[in-house]
Amino acid sequence: MASLRDLGLSEYEARAYRALLRTGPTTAKDLSRASEVPMGRIYDVLNSLEQHSLVRSQAASRPKKYVAVEPDAALDRLLDEKKEELRTQAEQYESVVDDLSAELDAGEPVDGQFWTAAVGAEEATDLLLERIAAAERRVVVVAGAPATGFDLGTIGEQVTAELESALERGVEIRVLLSPATVDALPRSVGRRYTSELADMDGFEVRTSPNVDGTFNVFDEIEVCIEVPHPLSADEPFAMIDVKDIDFATSVKEQFEPRWADSELLTF
Numbered sequence: 001m002a003s004l005r006d007l008g009l010s011e012y013e014a015r016a017y018r019a020l021l022r023t024g025p026t027t028a029k030d031l032s033r034a035s036e037v038p039m040g041r042i043y044d045v046l047n048s049l050e051q052h053s054l055v056r057s058q059a060a061s062r063p064k065k066y067v068a069v070e071p072d073a074a075l076d077r078l079l080d081e082k083k084e085e086l087r088t089q090a091e092q093y094e095s096v097v098d099d100l101s102a103e104l105d106a107g108e109p110v111d112g113q114f115w116t117a118a119v120g121a122e123e124a125t126d127l128l129l130e131r132i133a134a135a136e137r138r139v140v141v142v143a144g145a146p147a148t149g150f151d152l153g154t155i156g157e158q159v160t161a162e163l164e165s166a167l168e169r170g171v172e173i174r175v176l177l178s179p180a181t182v183d184a185l186p187r188s189v190g191r192r193y194t195s196e197l198a199d200m201d202g203f204e205v206r207t208s209p210n211v212d213g214t215f216n217v218f219d220e221i222e223v224c225i226e227v228p229h230p231l232s233a234d235e236p237f238a239m240i241d242v243k244d245i246d247f248a249t250s251v252k253e254q255f256e257p258r259w260a261d262s263e264l265l266t267f
Contacts, residue, residue: 007078008085009052012037012045017054020068027063053077115242124226124239125155131218131241132162139166139173140217140255143181156189164197172202176255176262178211208262217252221245 004014012035019035020026026034032042046066049055054074058065068074118127132139141163163173177185197203214226227238242248 004078007075007082009078010045010048012041013049013052016042016045017049017068017074020055020066021071025058025065025067027065029063031066052081113242113244115240115244117238117240119238125158127239127241128216128224129158129162131216131222131224132159132166135166135171135218137171137219138217139163139171139219140252141173141175142211142216142255143176143214144178144211145180145214156185157192160189160192160197163203164200167197167200167203170202173204174259175205176211176259177205177207177265179207179209182207182265205265206259206262207265208258210258210261215251217248217255220252221248223248223251
C-alpha cells in the first residue's frame with residue numbers, strides 16, 4: 001500500500017501527521033497520545049513536519065498548538081521535494097558518468113578478432129544503437145534491403161537520433177541506401193534527415209541500385225551485419241557484430257567503388 005514513508009517521511013512523522021488530520025488543532029502532549037509517538041520524540045517530529053511545511057503551529061497559545069496542512073497541499077509539497085531530490089541525484093550520477101568516461105578509456109584497438117550476435121528485433125536494435133553510440137571517427141551505413149522483423153518507423157527514428165548524436169561529437173557518417181530501402185522508409189524519417197541531419201557537417205546520404213546486404217562499419221575496425229531469418233522474412237532477424245581490422249578494411253574497400261558510383265539522395 002502507498003505510504004507517506006514513500007514520499008520521505010519517517011514512521012513517527014507519518015503517524016503524527018495522520019493523527020493531526022484526525023484530531024484537528026492539538027497540543028504536542030495530546031498528539032503524542034493520539035499518534036503513539038513517544039513524548040520524548042514528539043517535538044522533534046513536529047519540528048521536522050514544520051520544516052516540510054506539513055504542519056502549522058500557533059505559537060501564541062499556551063500550551064502551543066499544532067494543525068495539519070490540508071492533504072492535497074501537503075502531498076504536493078512532498079512530491080515537489082522528492083522530485084528535487086531525484087533531480088539532484090540525477091545530476092550527481094551524470095557527473096559520475098562524466099568522470100568515469102574519462103577514466104575508463106578503452107584505448108586504441110588491439111589486433112585480434114571478436115564477434116557477438118544479437119537475436120531478435122529488440123536485441124539487434126539495442127546492439128546497433130550501442131555500436132553507433134560507441135563510434136569515434138567514422139560510420140558507414142549500408143542498407144541493400146528494408147530491414148525485417150521490426151517497425152521501420154520506430155527503428156528509423158532511433159537510429160536517426162543516434163546518428164545525430166554521433167555527428168554532434170564529430171563522427172563522419174556516410175549512408176548508402178538501395179531504392180527499395182528508400183521507398184520503405186517512413187516519411188517521418190525522411191523529414192528528419194532533411195530538417196535535422198542534411199546540413200550537418202560530415203553527413204551524406206546516397207542511393208544506388210548496386211547495393212547488396214545490410215551492414216554498418218564503425219571506425220574501420222568493426223562491422224555489424226544484419227542476418228535475415230533463413231525461413232521467414234517477417235520474423236525477427238539477427239545482428240552479428242564482428243571486430244576485426246582486416247575484415248572491416250576489406251568490407252570498406254568493397255564499399256568505396258559503390259559509394260563513388262552512387263547518387264546524392266534528396267527526400
